[in-house]
Amino acid sequence: MFLTVVAVCCAAVAVPLLWNGLRAVRRGARSLTRLLALVAGLSVLALGVLVSVLAAIGTPVSTATLVLVLAVAGYLALVFLVFLGAALTYGHVRVTEEAESLVVLGCGLVHGEVSPMLRSRLDRTLEVFHRSVAAGRTPVVVASGGQGEDEDRTEADAMAEYLVRHGVPSGLVLREGRSTNTRENLRFSRELLQDAGIGGRTLVVTNDYHVMRTAMTARHTDLDARVLGAPTARQSVPSAFLREFAAVLVMHGWWHLGAVAAIVALWAVGFTTGVLPA
Known part of the structure; x- marks a missing residue:
């Protein structure tokens, strides 16, 4: 059930991003910053496919890898939601x-x-x-x-x-x-x-x-x-917010790298001690 929810969420996020990105392509966008919605949509779609494949394999190693992928993706999603909420709140007070x-x-x-x-x-x-x-x-x-x-x-x-x-x-x-x-x-x-x-x-x-x-x-x-x-402007929202999110990540790059490293370290400990499937 959980993996089904993840797959549905990935599709729900990827489809509007891909639609916005394709519209940008039709309008003549060529720079990476203007195509971030398309890149993000493809990335989220790839994440959904990767999660489905790892779950389908079903081996202990693939299951452990799935846990790591979901943990890192979950961290980035949480940080983005915090960023989005803060930006919208701060900008409309x-x-x-x-x-x-x-x-x-x-x-x-x-x-x-x-x-x-x-x-x-x-x-x-x-x-x-x-x-x-x-x-x-x-x-x-x-x-x-x-x-x-x-x-x-x-x-x-x-x-x-x-x-x-x-x-x-x-x-x-x-x-x-x-x-x-x-x-x-x-x-x-x-x-x-x-x-x-x-x-x-x-x-x-x-x-x-x-x-x-x-x-x-x-x-x-x-x-x-x-x-x-x-x-x-509505058509600029996805790429604009994604670009800013990337910029904010870079501003605090070492902090976020440290957080991801901690996630990987905890996963490695769990994998080697048998808490996760081995």
């Missing part, structure tokens, strides 16, 4: 505290203009800015994003134009156009605010899938910040 500045993180342009993903971040920033103005405050807004190899201008310039076009006074928009990753976004934005003599609490705006890693990174850049999440 309504923020009521006041801030002296808003920092919106860039995420790429399309033909020199803001992408749908970036527009979502900017619209969330505009929402918070106009709400602050209505409450009698005028926070500075930092548009943070450098120029990619395939871009003809910085993300900061395109973001600043969008913000001004939607009601933010140009004098309240600061452009940070040097950063190439999240850590640089936060560090260079902090330096820009310091140079402008602006202190106090900062609200950082990104997409909900990116909130958790941004918050962890902010703690290492001495930026007194709270992170807000903007909605992620």
Whole structure:
């Protein structure tokens, strides 16, 4: 019964991932980051097949191997569920505290203009800015994003134009156009605010899938910040969250490697002492 539940769960997870991945292929996606849903779907499907094969063999060694596979897969699934729950919760908590500045993180342009993903971040920033103005405050807004190899201008310039076009006074928009990753976004934005003599609490705006890693990174850049999440386009959700999960795993790589090593060590002890089939 347990193995049947595992197989059904693998199929239930793999099918939507494969469907999303195939849609990305049809839209012309070629990079690994955009095809993560397809890769993950195939991996989960392969896991289901491996579990079924090991269970069907039925020898003591295959049964012991099955226990190890399920233990490692279960650990990764648990970590992903914790990550997903924390990211969604953190990204959708309504923020009521006041801030002296808003920092919106860039995420790429399309033909020199803001992408749908970036527009979502900017619209969330505009929402918070106009709400602050209505409450009698005028926070500075930092548009943070450098120029990619395939871009003809910085993300900061395109973001600043969008913000001004939607009601933010140009004098309240600061452009940070040097950063190439999240850590640089936060560090260079902090330096820009310091140079402008602006202190106090900062609200950082990104997409909900990116909130958790941004918050962890902010703690290492001495930026007194709270992170807000903007909605992620439905078709981008699987790959975006999977990419962030991989990034968070890498950030704490040694810890997770240690946990997996402990699982393998316990399995080895159980195998050699006869607790598991031998």
